[in-house]
Amino acid sequence: MxxxxxxxxxxxxxxxxxxxxxxxxxxxxxxxxxxxxxxxxxxxxxxxxxxxxxxxxxxxxTKEALLEAVYVSRLCKLAEEAEALTSAEDPGAAFFTYFTRVVGYAATKNALSAALTEAGVDVPESGQGLKQALATLLSRAQDAGAVRGDVGLPEVMALLVGASQAAERAHGEVRDRALNVVFDGLRAHR
Structure with missing residues (x-):
């Protein structure tokens, strides 16, 4: 992409x-x-x-046009990063790296989305390309035995949303520990 x-x-x-x-x-x-x-x-x-x-x-x-351009740019960057990681040597590390990156962007993305919604601007969706790349990352991580096989894209998306909202309230070490708890739940345990 x-x-x-x-x-x-x-x-x-x-x-x-x-x-x-x-x-x-x-x-x-x-x-x-x-x-x-x-x-x-x-x-x-x-x-x-x-x-x-x-x-x-x-x-x-307008300021709203600028906010929308920043929002769309952020989504494009996330999709590019996901796509770049789909060929990473370590699929498990790629999946968890991307999950962490999305959570790191969450506060700004959510603030932009809220500001656009408040201004009456239709907020662009995350896009099929982003979901497709995330699905590929998930599938590769599962095939490599790094992520449990009973987790699908809908669950990962729900966890991303929840972890992103939590990250807005918890920073630094608390955010990192919370992410580790989520990751422990996603990891395949042999």
């Missing part, structure tokens, strides 16, 4: 300099929203990107 080019919805390709600015704004927005939450201002994003506020609004006419 390749990450879609961050072109505007007009369908017209951007000049190289405009595309660079759009990417800078999008990357800065991810960092700012990660650090300060979705209530951070577009002015903060512009400063972090090293561009003027006009440049931000030229690419993202």
């Amino acid at each position: 390749t990450r879609p080019q961050p072109q505007p919805r007009t369908g017209r390709p951007l000049r190289a300099d405009a595309l660079r600015n759009r990417l800078k704004v999008l990357e800065a927005a991810e960092e700012v929203f990660d650090a300060r939450g979705t209530t951070a201002s577009t002015e903060e994003v512009a400063r972090a990107a090293g561009v003027g506020i006009g440049t931000v609004f030229r690419h993202f006419p």
Whole structure:
């Protein structure tokens, strides 16, 4: 799965300099929203990107458009990471690494989703590509004997949602221990 080019919805390709600015704004927005939450201002994003506020609004006419672009970018990154891990040498490690990564992204993803929903924007689904890659990771880990065979994708998705919500409330060592409990339940015990 390749990450879609961050072109505007007009369908017209951007000049190289405009595309660079759009990417800078999008990357800065991810960092700012990660650090300060979705209530951070577009002015903060512009400063972090090293561009003027006009440049931000030229690419993202509203803050909601910027939030949506960050959300979609985050989902694309997660799908890419899952797909890259599907060919890992150690399928069990790949599955648990990805599970941990998704949980790590959860707080920002959930905050973005809530902000978009509150603004009346339809939140894009996680996507079939993400679920397909996760299913492949699960299947490979099960075939390698690292994950119990009686666990399906619906259970893994439910555990991911629960662990992600728990991670928003528990940080650091507590979050890590909680994940280990989940992983102990998923591991195949010989």
